Amino acid sequence: MTEAVAQVPPVDSPPAASTSVDICVCTFRRPHLALTLGSIAAIDATGAQIRVLVADNDAVATAASLVEAQRADFPFSLLYLHVPSANISLARNACLEHADADFVAFVDDDELVSPSWLKALLNTARQTQADVVLGPVRAFYEPSVPAWQRVGDFHSTLPVQTGGGIRTGYTCNVLLRCTAEVKSMRFDLGLGQTGGEDTEFFYRLTDAGGHIAFAPEAWVYEPVPASRTGLGWLVRRRFRSGQTYGARLLATGENRPRAVALASAKAALCLGLTLATAWSPIAWRKNLLRGVLHLGVVGGLFGTRQARHYGA
Template identity: 30%
Template sequence: MNVPVTVVVCAYTDRRWHQLGEAVRSAAAQAASMGGDVIVVIDHNDSLLSIAARDLGSLHNVRVVPNQRHRGLSGARNTAIDMASGAVIAFLDDDAIPEPGWLAALLNGFIDETVLAVGGSARPVWPAGHSRPPTLPSPSPNAWGDLDWVVGCSFTGQPTHPGPIRNVMGCNMAFRSGPLRRSNGFGEDLGRVGNLPLGCEETELCIRLTGSAGPNAIRFEPAAIVRHHVSTDRLSWRYLLSRTYSEGVSKAAISRMVGNGAALSSERSYTRRVLPRAVWRELASGRPAQASAPVIAVVTAGLGYVTTRIRQSRRP
């Protein structure tokens, strides 16, 4: 499908500079073949803004701009939405490198005019000298991991074929620009700010879009693939605890906005079906550390959710 497209890449740290450059150049090449462009939004980091404007802004179809909204990923994305010219706006993380054909596969998901958003898949790239950690068990070396959502990648239990889903994944997604703007974009009270691992702003947005357009409005296209780099700090048990607790906090915030049914529909099925199988599989294989990871994730996410809901109930 050949439609005008703008690709958005948001960045806040120079620690990912090489990955940012690779992501932007790949996205720019794919967008250029379709007459599209790329907007790089720098989130309140003047030194990174200067370097990116010099080195990436020189590409013919790339603009580098500062976040003009609240600090954080949602504000940066909304800044780009205000500026984008494409009929479709695609979003790519600054440490996610698109595979060849990524953008074309995303756009193919919009052939059905009732589709408002399309999400792709993400495969982890482990740091040099590292392999899959025990915090992220997997059925096999080449399979999606049971907890890979913790590091922003596709995970066991997600669909493996094109079709409707509840929400897209933030590192690899695209929206029709008209409905996206009419929805007021990403909630700036949600989402990651710097290293703080909150999130779910794309989940809340997709639930709002589905509510106004029907259950087939959000689509998964697994052929739209990115390679998502995983930093060393995200391999630790500390990060698993922090990320899953924050997931519970974020889901509690969404539940207050849209109700428990919509906010937790996918999570209930995932917790009942996928995680118990993972625990028993790892125990049967003699890997107690890997078996404990799903249990820890569920308990910690539940703690974040319950604690936040209690706090919410005490507010006027």
């Protein structure tokens, strides 16, 4: 797995007047949702018809009053959905079921979208005719975050290119064209508390012939909370990502002994590089996390149970 990304130059032309977009935000007990909605309210929506869907995934409708407080001054139609399951896949599926637009966009409830975010996604969708357009997520670090994490930028998100294209994606910054194929798809409920449900969803979409493009100017920004600034959190998240990929290899009929041997060799190489780069506070951590990713692949190939990361 390489880390290069396929980039499409931005196009300055506005979206067609008939373009409609449902912007979906799944939330679980995050007051930051108010700031996320505020940033959406400030986007350049020239020529587009916008509706915003908020799917509250808490057992109690904790976000209802927050959404209602936004409604009076909100420039777009605002729909509140209560999906009391603490399962992010159910919340995402509820958004797809209620979507009634040409495109559906997803952003997280701890992010801020840039004013030109939607315009950049739509322009790339029009230029490429892609089924999915991903945008970059730039992490925002408080000054108190360790220097190795700020300088190494361990939390920003970009798509990964493999075999000359983008094979999977994420829901923290994405635009989906509402084709019949996309409308019929659902996120895996079994991954709704562990994570990886978006990775698996987009793998299925590209397996069916879907095309993913990248809009490098469609920025969203994500503050990094103190709970995620330790190396332990990064290790757990990277291991889970590896498990998701290992499970996919099994599902696609990959030869397990061969895949285990390859992932184990990659893990050993990365862990060796961790020792060789011990002098660099950034390099050794990046090599360690690559090794942990490949160990997670081995775990996924053997069907190890994934830890719960959502809804606790």
